[in-house]
Amino acid sequence: MQSIYSEGSAPACPAPFNLAGYVLAAGAATPGKSALQILRPTGAERWSYDRLIAAVRGAATGFLQAGLAPGDRVLLRLGNTVEFPVAFLGAIAAGLVPVPTSAQLTVPEITAMAAGLEARLIVAGEGVALPEGSAAPVMTEDTLRGFEALPPAPWHMGDPERPAYIIYTSGTSGTSRGVVHAHRAILGRAMMLQGWEGLGPTDRLLHAGAFNWTYTLGTGLMDPWTVGATALIPGAGTSTAQLPLLLKRFDATIFAAAPGVFRQMLREAPNLPLPRLRHGLSAGEKLPAPIRAAWEAATGTEIFEALGMSEISTFISAAPDRPAPDEATGWPQPGRRVAVLNASGAPVPRGSPGTLAVHRADPGLFLGYLDDPAETAARMLGDWFVTGDTVKMAADGAITYLGRADDMMNAGGFRVSPLEVEAAIAAHPDITEVAAVELPVKTGANVIAVFYVASSEVTEAELQEHARTRLARYKEPRIWVQVDALPKNANGKANRRALRDGWTDHNRKTSP
Template sequence: MLSIFDQGPPPPCPAPFNLAAFVLRQAEALPEKIALSVLRPGGSDDWSYARLAQAVRGTGTGLLERGLQPGQILLMRLGNSVEFPIAYLGAMAVGLVPVPTSSQLTAPETQKMIDDLAPAAVLRDPAIACAGHPDQIGLEELAAMRDLPPCDWDMGDPERLAYIVYTSGTSGNPRAVAHAHRAIWARQMMVGGWYGLRAEDRLCHAGAFNWTYTLGTGLMDPWTIGATALIPEPGTEIDRLPEILAAHRATLFAAAPGVYRRMLRGRETLTLPHLRHGLSAGEKLSPDLHRQWTALTGTELHEAYGMSECSTFISSSPTHPARGAALGRPQVGRRIAILGPDDQPVPQGEPGTIAIHRADPGLMLGYLNAPEESAARIHGDWFLTGDQGAMAVDGEITYLGRNDDMMNAGGYRVSPVEVESALAAYPGIDQVGAAEVEVKPGTTVIVAFYAGPAALDEDDLHAYIGDRLARYKQPRAFVHLPSLPTGANGKLLRRALPAYYPDRSPPPA
């Protein structure tokens, strides 16, 4: 059997359509229900569906009154605050195209974006770095827009441009990814295929408002079905999250693996009386961290795989928990294949490139101003993700790492994820990344870089890994770092690891 998952496409997106209108479709039926609670010690700032919808639609009106026109691009340089999702949805409500960006970017980095995007305006918190632009809309002006008369929804073709996000840059320079209004319609496949989300849920996301993972999983998806989104106020310490989750009766919790790792550090118990399960995305979840969470909380942790170009489309879920170290399975409605070098599906169980069908409603329109690069990602009916995986007979997919992260050891291709998973459980290792390092001209070896309280004994590490990986997969050296290099969204930058290798010879092979 070939590595193809296809149980039929999802229902087509209705037309005319507007992403923001779909997100806030419950506001009329549930005006007084709490849509958003910004959590702080001893209380919260609560936004009802009616208040949220008014703020979004008023912002839409204000943006149009400033002379902005549907189809124009707005660069978002706002901080970790509720202003971000209100402005984001307000722009799309009237057909403008927002570009959410990380508040950690520097002014020179934003200059590249401004040159690339030619935005009509910049939505700007003065505390956030940004290159110069002649039309900047500040926080006070944005706040005043909320009370304006509500805008009409800009309904139209679901294929038209809705928003732009930048890739993390883990595989090279960040790219501007253009998404259609239909992208939110496609996310319904995640509600059952990953979240197990219900209207009565209180979903807490640990990320910042201005992170696309938070915007989608933490805010927009709960709002589309009438659930309540919980976001800890900016500056909340990760160590305090368990107390916050319990106090505010969170039933679902979403975060990146690094947050779960910090929450569990030094704990022997973790009591979360209302929690049904956790959700993990953003980077690969190690099996050891998964086991620790389950043991301490008594709840499951469901992982999802996706990318800026198509959000998440492979996941485990309450109805289909992942088996072993597998990611999970394609969500119902997705069409997924594992392709070989000839762009044909490989037999089940064999590694290849993870690909999603080009007709998936969540797939990007393309890279902005880069038609040739966009076309290069499409091979026949498939969009190639650039990630390696293998599909089991039941559809379960195991993630093996990016094509360009794959390491070579004596002619064998080795997945860095496999090496990292084997080391993640070792006491004293908080985070680990594996990379191929050229130690002298023409000679490369696998090196494990790790962060933790202190450097560990290399002989002990070699002995530990020797019982867990074939000889050719084992790191030849271990490098302790205060922290591993990550991008603005917290993802491990494996490409940056070799630069941290010290000028010394590795242990004998």
């Protein structure tokens, strides 16, 4: 049997269409209901659907009054504040194309990212790094807040295939690539609601991430709002140790986080009585089995894992009504069509490893890479978008994740290119060779490590400071290893696999 699987059909997208209007339609029917609560141990900032919709549509009016026109790009440089989703949806409501970015990015990083974006406006929070040399005007959060009182703009209706937003992801080239999504992408998320999240209008979903993480923006905000549920987001500065208190005090029924957050919570509180919690959701990186088991023992609830990528978001998952078999991640969500392919683009037999691919007709699939049609075309094999993840499909269609086909690293749920880290470290005048890899430091915990050759003595503290000024915190190496020479492959390139394998073998031999 070939490794092709589909069940049901994807939802059809009406036309004309607006993503923001679709997300907030259920909330418009319950205007007084709580849409968003920003949580702190001392209380919560509450936003009703009525206020949220007014803020979004007021922001759309403000953007248009500022001289922007449908199709213009808006770079979002905002921290963990409610202005982030308001600006994001407000721009989409007006037919603009928002570009959410991490507030952790440094000046060199955001400068390089913004160089080819041609943004017409930058919306920025206080203290967040801005691109150098940009001609785009900067709008402050205070100005954005004032838009809430403006008359509501009508939803900009149009072709569901037109661009709605752009997110950046690191590629194998070592530079961030813009991933352009259409308005119809929200219909791709519709298949997650029951295919992964088990989410309904009475739920209170707490997401542990910051507003500006796309995992939070989708699973933590847009998905609850699409069904008229309540989104709960910890306020800025909330520690992992405070999350159990917030989950209990604010009656969270679903908890979403990256595996590392579950790990830290269990380390600090191995017993977690959460009577209202129905289940947890995990994405961003592989969920280790020991963390899953420990969470179930501590809370009496299950964690349902999902696999995806920036170009399509999550599309393989377990769900409350369909838990994953042992070792498997889950199934293609109902409405998805996926395959496991060999290098020629042909489906492999079920049970055999291959590259995971999703059909081009999926409404959640991106439009393409920004200004890079050649790279977009290179990721297509016939009717299939090739993800680069190595998996195998069981006889029943369950998908088991085996690893990444490239050398991409994963830092706390963020995909990080080794070439990007290497380029930053190589800028140090005493570094002659460098290779970045992801290394296991204990069961279920991986970090970014750098192996380097130096021309003269350089301290780890000096290298750490060098990295801090050039890389976002989540991209900074945690392990530094000086070597006499880097292993090379037949093409003369650094052999990252040999470094990873050598590190694992060394730890195995030296462990007690």
